[in-house]
Amino acid sequence: MTAINNTSRRSFLRNSILASGGLVIGVNWLTGCKNASSEAALALPKEWFNFNAYLKIGENGVVTIFTPNPEFGQNVMTSMPIIVAEELDVDWKNVLVEMAAHDPAKYPDAMFGQFTGGSWGIRTKWEPLRNAGAAARHMLKEAAAQAWQVPAEEITTSEGILKHEKSGKSADYGEMASAAAKIPMPEKPTLKEIKDFKIISQSKKNVRGKEIVTGKPMFGLDYKVEGMLIAMIEHPPAFGLKLKSVDDSAARAMPGIKDVFTIKTYNDGFEKAMFDTNAFPELVAIVGNSTWEVMQAKKALKVEWEPAPTSSNTVTFMGNKRTFNYPAGLESSTDHQAMMEVLAAKPGKVVRRNGDPEAAFKKAAKIIERSYSAPHLAHNCMEPMNFFADVKGDKVKVAGPLQAPGFIEPTLAARMGIPVENIEIEMTRMGGGFGRRAYSHYMVEAALISQKVNAPVKLMYSREDDMTNGIYRPAYQATYRAALDENDNLIAFHVKAGGIPESPLHADRFPAGAIDNYLAEDWKIDSNITIGTFRAPRSNFIGGAEQSFLDELAEAMGKDPIEFRLELLKRAKENPVGEKNDYDAARYAGVLELVQEKSGWGKTAPAVGTSRGVAAYFCHNTYAAHVLDLTMENGKPVVQKVTSAIDCGIVVNPDAATNMTEGAVTDGIGNALYGEMTFKDGAAEKTNFDKYRMIRMIEAPKAIEVHFVKNEIAPTGMGEPPFPPIFGALANALYKATGKRVYRQPFLGEQAVMG
Amino acid sequence: MASFTLNINGKKQQVEVDPTTPILWVLRDHLDLVGTKYGCGIAQCGACTIHLGDTAMRSCVLPVSQVGEQPITTIEGLSENGDHPVQKAWLEHDVAQCGYCQAGQIMNASALLKSTPRPSDAAIEGAMNGNICRCATYVWIKAAIKTAAG
Numbered sequence: 001m002t003a004i005n006n007t008s009r010r011s012f013l014r015n016s017i018l019a020s021g022g023l024v025i026g027v028n029w030l031t032g033c034k035n036a037s038s039e040a041a042l043a044l045p046k047e048w049f050n051f052n053a054y055l056k057i058g059e060n061g062v063v064t065i066f067t068p069n070p071e072f073g074q075n076v077m078t079s080m081p082i083i084v085a086e087e088l089d090v091d092w093k094n095v096l097v098e099m100a101a102h103d104p105a106k107y108p109d110a111m112f113g114q115f116t117g118g119s120w121g122i123r124t125k126w127e128p129l130r131n132a133g134a135a136a137r138h139m140l141k142e143a144a145a146q147a148w149q150v151p152a153e154e155i156t157t158s159e160g161i162l163k164h165e166k167s168g169k170s171a172d173y174g175e176m177a178s179a180a181a182k183i184p185m186p187e188k189p190t191l192k193e194i195k196d197f198k199i200i201s202q203s204k205k206n207v208r209g210k211e212i213v214t215g216k217p218m219f220g221l222d223y224k225v226e227g228m229l230i231a232m233i234e235h236p237p238a239f240g241l242k243l244k245s246v247d248d249s250a251a252r253a254m255p256g257i258k259d260v261f262t263i264k265t266y267n268d269g270f271e272k273a274m275f276d277t278n279a280f281p282e283l284v285a286i287v288g289n290s291t292w293e294v295m296q297a298k299k300a301l302k303v304e305w306e307p308a309p310t311s312s313n314t315v316t317f318m319g320n321k322r323t324f325n326y327p328a329g330l331e332s333s334t335d336h337q338a339m340m341e342v343l344a345a346k347p348g349k350v351v352r353r354n355g356d357p358e359a360a361f362k363k364a365a366k367i368i369e370r371s372y373s374a375p376h377l378a379h380n381c382m383e384p385m386n387f388f389a390d391v392k393g394d395k396v397k398v399a400g401p402l403q404a405p406g407f408i409e410p411t412l413a414a415r416m417g418i419p420v421e422n423i424e425i426e427m428t429r430m431g432g433g434f435g436r437r438a439y440s441h442y443m444v445e446a447a448l449i450s451q452k453v454n455a456p457v458k459l460m461y462s463r464e465d466d467m468t469n470g471i472y473r474p475a476y477q478a479t480y481r482a483a484l485d486e487n488d489n490l491i492a493f494h495v496k497a498g499g500i501p502e503s504p505l506h507a508d509r510f511p512a513g514a515i516d517n518y519l520a521e522d523w524k525i526d527s528n529i530t531i532g533t534f535r536a537p538r539s540n541f542i543g544g545a546e547q548s549f550l551d552e553l554a555e556a557m558g559k560d561p562i563e564f565r566l567e568l569l570k571r572a573k574e575n576p577v578g579e580k581n582d583y584d585a586a587r588y589a590g591v592l593e594l595v596q597e598k599s600g601w602g603k604t605a606p607a608v609g610t611s612r613g614v615a616a617y618f619c620h621n622t623y624a625a626h627v628l629d630l631t632m633e634n635g636k637p638v639v640q641k642v643t644s645a646i647d648c649g650i651v652v653n654p655d656a657a658t659n660m661t662e663g664a665v666t667d668g669i670g671n672a673l674y675g676e677m678t679f680k681d682g683a684a685e686k687t688n689f690d691k692y693r694m695i696r697m698i699e700a701p702k703a704i705e706v707h708f709v710k711n712e713i714a715p716t717g718m719g720e721p722p723f724p725p726i727f728g729a730l731a732n733a734l735y736k737a738t739g740k741r742v743y744r745q746p747f748l749g750e751q752a753v754m755g
Numbered sequence: 756m757a758s759f760t761l762n763i764n765g766k767k768q769q770v771e772v773d774p775t776t777p778i779l780w781v782l783r784d785h786l787d788l789v790g791t792k793y794g795c796g797i798a799q800c801g802a803c804t805i806h807l808g809d810t811a812m813r814s815c816v817l818p819v820s821q822v823g824e825q826p827i828t829t830i831e832g833l834s835e836n837g838d839h840p841v842q843k844a845w846l847e848h849d850v851a852q853c854g855y856c857q858a859g860q861i862m863n864a865s866a867l868l869k870s871t872p873r874p875s876d877a878a879i880e881g882a883m884n885g886n887i888c889r890c891a892t893y894v895w896i897k898a899a900i901k902t903a904a905g
Contacts, residue, residue, distance in 0.1 A: 429853070667891040697893040697896065
């Protein structure tokens, strides 16, 4: 993963030059908003001067900063502009923020372009955003130097003001904007010293806060244009089925209904890409005047379904070919569990081996073996999948919530038979994403529907459609074994993990590198139930399983769980086993030490009746550790407090990073205790929030305290890393409370009581 | 189709809709008041919460025909300038992540504070338990309600 570079300086400059110069007028009603952190509305300038793809400056000194990556609650619309504003050296109060349009030429990226996911946003845009701000500051200084006939090096900037000390001259950015926009881009703009940061690491309020609390239109589902029709789809009621025939006579006759027809999301023979996962490429579309009318007509459809044949699909992703096999048949979760247990008992595919694990297990005085499993999970974004589309001839305008415009654009272009240049994608704020909206088949569906009815259309999934359409977190299983010698020293470690349809194994992560004899194997079981990325993919299961096992191991060895981990990390740091260890042992130990200190671990006795668990994990380039305190009330856990320690490098917006951590902690507790999607004869058994148990306020932790490691390392993401370890911290605290280990998620599920 | 005159955010609004249409869709599709959100359609998530009189109601299961002249308040009408104490507290605590559920949370919280100006933690948890926040900002929501209660 380290090979993925940020935008090269050259491509950044080229594209910035392309974008600089002209006058830009016009603000979109959905995206053009004032910075809510300033109470008074900013006066809009009469003229804007474009500096580069990321910013423009008005003649009155007001700056608009464009956020390149779509927003789904991780707060990039605030944190990305913070980075530009820092290097531009502007007063944050004079900053407006806009969501950029999808434009790969303007916002190039070595890998995924304007992609939200993988906790990559801040990490991959850190350098381009800094360069953008610094380049504009340089141009402003050059313009002032020319105007004042003084050397540019003697000009200083601060909060949007240019100053020349010797001559006593000064001007605000607005005065110089026109001339500065014509200055050539610097080859290598000088960046600020980290110690001089004035905006970064100072908490700034969400720039969309005011619009959110006043209910302004900003989500895809809020999108509306004159003459827009509403569309819904009907998909097969079970995985393993496909469309056979439709009797739409009753539906068509219902009030407000314009049309009913079937659509095929892909052309025959279309080569799908990694994020074209879609269980139901053939659908019935219902189009009408209003949502309620379309909902009623949908109920009146009479559709026949038939078994879908076995199929497979090979995609190339990040240089690797991956084949997905979709067997025919109707699957059930009870069968999945049984099949996983069978595979778990057989040898897997060896992914990593250090030393001689087989020999070490043979001579072990004691072997500890434990198995963990977890069900499929639904993403359940609060805003159901939806998209707006307006197809006019060979031109397509689409707008809505999506994490990865660059993934779906080629798919849409191929389906419509048009070049990507003919597609305009507007990225609306997403009502949650969690990985689900990286798979935007619903955008193609909306475009096909608009094309057919020759009108602008907003496609909306009902909650039931959303929950039963596929793209779930896979079901997983992991078996851990540890070999101890007669003195209870750890001499070998073995992990074998698999799932439906992928393995959660990260073979090169801790404790790989810390144990001489190490073996990691994986396996998988094909399934026609479609899966996809879900907040911290794979880590979201294996992190908790591994951290539960390490807790049990520490206990068997008579060691404190934090000290045990620190000993392993010391070994990994000083004398690592193997070469490809995918973590920095010092930073990993750092979050454990910080959480140890801040929680008073081992020093302060928790309150009477309170049980504590600890866990840590490294994924998506950020380190996280949690100590969780709980009490049991009427056989159910009440999480009293979570203390978290995070190392994500420089913390761009501390309040927002704290909010992300607290959300991930609470979300993780919810999924660990209740999260579960089950299937019977191919059908998702939970179809809405009456059956699918989500965490609610009463079950949220009573208090969460978040601490960040202070360093000057370039920032990494916050959306995912705090999520996986909370599963382990909760499991370990539950053991302390009940005396019983939990091995199978959901820990509580439908049970009335635990312990 | 039938004609209904509704009292929404202090204004009389006339709509021609099917009498079974839930207020949620009247607001969103017919009156362009899209601050009230669709989340589940079965009164299980609270994203669609409005006030009917002073009471928090799930607008996704409230047919237009049952409303009569009772005043409806939506997030757009909660305050003139977005300065209701609950809205201010939400901004002060910077509660939102994705923000989709927050209008419903705010409408529910403001109804709670109207009936119970100084709610206990248990009262807040009880009243807010019908509102799902998928981003799980619950700790911040609770803190903001306490701030708004003063």
